[in-house]
Amino acid sequence: SDHDLTYPECPAAMDWAERFPAYAATTPAGIRQDNLIAKEDLVKYGHPKLTQQVEFADIGCGYGGLLFALAPKLPQTMILGLEIRTSVTDFVQEKAKALRVQHASEGLYQNVSCIRANTMKFLPNFFNKAQLSKIFLCFPDPHFKTRKHKARIVSTTLNSEYAFVLKPGGMVYTITDVEDLHMWMAGHFDAHPSFERVLEAELADDECVEVMQTETEEGKKVERNGGQKHVAVFRRLADPPWP
Numbered sequence: 101s102d103h104d105l106t107y108p109e110c111p112a113a114m115d116w117a118e119r120f121p122a123y124a125a126t127t128p129a130g131i132r133q134d135n136l137i138a139k140e141d142l143v144k145y146g147h148p149k150l151t152q153q154v155e156f157a158d159i160g161c162g163y164g165g166l167l168f169a170l171a172p173k174l175p176q177t178m179i180l181g182l183e184i185r186t187s188v189t190d191f192v193q194e195k196a197k198a199l200r201v202q203h204a205s206e207g208l209y210q211n212v213s214c215i216r217a218n219t220m221k222f223l224p225n226f227f228n229k230a231q232l233s234k235i236f237l238c239f240p241d242p243h244f245k246t247r248k249h250k251a252r253i254v255s256t257t258l259n260s261e262y263a264f265v266l267k268p269g270g271m272v273y274t275i276t277d278v279e280d281l282h283m284w285m286a287g288h289f290d291a292h293p294s295f296e297r298v299l300e301a302e303l304a305d306d307e308c309v310e311v312m313q314t315e316t317e318e319g320k321k322v323e324r325n326g327g328q329k330h331v332a333v334f335r336r337l338a339d340p341p342w343p
């Protein structure tokens with residue numbers, strides 16, 4: 101149940117600097133033009149703005165294998181894991197802090213953190229419209245039984261939320277070892293008017309696809325067991341013009 105899940109009433113109400121202290125803006129000049137939090141909200145909630153915003157979200161990040169692999173590869177990109185289990189969230193937060201200390205001289209891992217969230221309910225509370233450039237859905241819980249399908253993190257409704265928080269041209273990356281779930285996710289994204297499938301040829305040199313397969317805890321497990329990994333990636337289309 102979510103009774104002990106805290107979430108901000110809107111993205112501006114979130115104390116992002118607590119998670120990303122190296123990005124707290126100390127002067128207004130340090131805030132990038134494309135920062136989406138309005139000045140009024142900054143005053144209303146009193147949190148310091150960040151110099152930039154979270155751009156990648158790893159939904160159901162588990163122990164953060166993907167996060168910690170991507171963070172040093174893309175040191176200019178802020179990457180956030182969202183995880184529903186408290187102890188797992190704590191683990192990822194602590195690991196990020198430890199890695200920051202360990203790599204202080206290179207300034208690495210300042211760009212990665214994790215928050216506890218039920219992403220099926222509160223995603224737009226954390227991110228503004230068109231904020232994200234990538235969303236990762238790596239090895240989501242399969243919920244095999246038909247009566248449990250509504251618990252899957254891909255559905256027409258949830259895909260509309262992913263579309264809302266993604267910028268046009270942004271991408272959703274999915275991977276699973278469960279063929280039925282792969283068909284389910286691909287079917288729902290293919291059918292959604294805000295998304296189109298990214299062709300395999302285009303993904304050949306996408307390092308995110310490689311990292312999803314090799315660095316996630318589940319990806320490693322599937323590798324050890326000789327299982328299949330089904331990858332599908334979808335692009336957020338621009339909203340059609342009003343007729």
Ligand code: SAM
Nearest residue numbers: 160161162183184218219220238239316317318
């Ligand atoms: N992505 C990781 C990987 O590939 O190794 C972990 C995959 S694990 C099978 C699925 C994760 O999603 C679990 O850690 C689970 O707690 C989390 N999860 C399930 N439902 C969630 C929700 N509604 N919001 C956030 N996280 C959720």
